[in-house]
Amino acid sequence: MSLEIKVPPVGESITEVVLSRWIKNDGDVVEMDEVIAELESDKATFELTAEQAGTLKTIAAEGDTLAIGAVVCKIEDGGAAPAKADAPKAEEKAVVAEDKTAAPVAEKSGESYATGTPSPAASKILAEKGIDAGAVKGTGVDGRITKDDAVKAEAGKKTEVPKASAPVVAAAPAGSRGERREKMSPLRRTVAKRLVAVKNETAMLTTFNEVNMKPIMDLRGKYKDQFKEKFGVGLGFMSFFTKAVTEALKDFPAVNGRIEGEELVYNDFADISIAVSAPKGLVVPVIRNAESMTLAQIEKSVLELALKARDSKLTIEEMTGGTFTITNGGVFGSMMSTPIINAPQSAILGMHNIVERPVAEKGEVVIRPMMYVALSYDHRIIDGRESVGFLVRVKQLLEDPARLLLGI
Structure with a gap:
């Protein structure tokens, strides 16, 4: 049995919040009343706590804007979940021992429906910059593309542009001309x-x-x-x-x-x-x-x-x-x-x-x-x-x- 954790009412004039940070990760075992995430409104930052003990299953991603009452995550009853969480760790240790040069991003073997799928925040960043999700390698669970992956891909794209255009442009400006975009916080x-x-x-x-x-x-x-x-x-x-x-x-x-x-x-x-x-x-x-x-x-x-x-x-x-x-x-x-x-x-x-x-x-x-x-x-x-x-x-x-x- 699982329990949905929703955005709690935080003030009469506040209708939405931003999930600013996950303190606990997907699959972590949490205790009742343990802080699992931070929510940010246009006035203050609030802590989201677990309403029961169990295994955390995240639904919303960092940077998502959520209405009051929206589901942020689920907490599943404990039992086999902690053992499952340990399995990828054991497998990862075996891979590292066998080959130290193996990529550390794969937390689970094989691919799933989530492989190469960007989170809402990552999808928005990729769409704004015109970067195809297929060209980005995800480091999240099951190969999911995280917000950090999208930001790095964006940065990587910008650094490649000057190199490609260098032979064409007669007089390239000296120094870096990169820029970055950040979503305005509610505050x-x-x-x-x-x-x-x-x-x-x-x-x-x-x-x-x-x-x-x-x-x-x-x-x-x-x-x-x-x-x-x-x-x-x-x-x-x-x-x-x-x-x-x-x-x-x-x-x-x-x-x-x-x-x-x-x-x-x-x-x-x-x-x-x-x-x-x-x-x-x-x-x-x-x-x-x-x-x-x-x-x-x-x-x-x-x-x-x-x-x-x-x-x-x-x-x-x-x-x-x-x-x-x-x-x-x-x-x-x-x-x-x-x-x-x-x-x-x-x-x-x-x-x-x-x-x-x-x-x-x-x-x-x-x-x-x-x-x-x-x-x-x-x-x-x-x-x-x-x-x-x-x-x-x-x-x-x-x-x-x-x-x-x-x-x-």
Whole structure:
């Protein structure tokens, strides 16, 4: 008896997912609740687990787009299946011992209906490039052509073209002229659509200022060791910026608001979204009620969310519902930029790299570590006076950190 494993519901607005990776292979023996695959939606990555113990029989291939409720694989009851799985291994060892030069791709002897048949993902790649499946040798089970086989065949075809055309072309360009195509992930497609929508649907402007980072750097340098010893987390710049933003939002509530239809919605709390560059794209996890948190609590939250983003473990709830966003392009060396609003929010603060520059203080030219900051905002809800006032307030709080403690 076999059990069908289907794509589970992962959110109200999610109708399809992509099978990004098989963790277990076809024919593997799996235990109940063991992770067998990863599914990727336009918002997060999810783990697919086995609903019973038995032998895995894959149906969908990596890269396939599956609707919610679609069958991903089957799990057959255990018994003879593990023994069958061992047979090809024993046979393969015998072949290797007899002839070390034998091809290691044949996992089963003889041919079957699957020999030379491409998977859906492989078939699409071959069709796009005009490569005949018969010209590709499959390395999958029973000689099936996998996605990796199709990609390699594509690459091989491109490298052969210059060699064949070399005698014909009078002056061949120097260097490689190869290209590759990759299907956009659901996350990348969603990010692309939202960014274009924000540019088209909001009256976005950006205002700039600069911050003397010396006071914060001095404070951080003086207490960072004691801070880490007491709280178990490093003292970075993000906690200071987050705290300064939450204080400034109290004075300029429109920056913390949004437009819903014909109404303006103002929030009396500050859920700060922190833009994080993850392996699969940009994600924006949220620190809830940051206005009531200490610097140590903010640092711990930032570290926890960043680690989850790196490991693709963020949940939809952790990336939904922010009221204001902070992004730090300075970690990549950006000196100045115009960040794009994270809809439906109305503003985003951009941090940049810290560079020592000459500035005038009390009639003298001195060298100070300076950072440009940028505030992009929706002019439909935020006026110029409020946007500039907000950014100046953030600058004041950062250049005089004592204000954060005194609330002035």
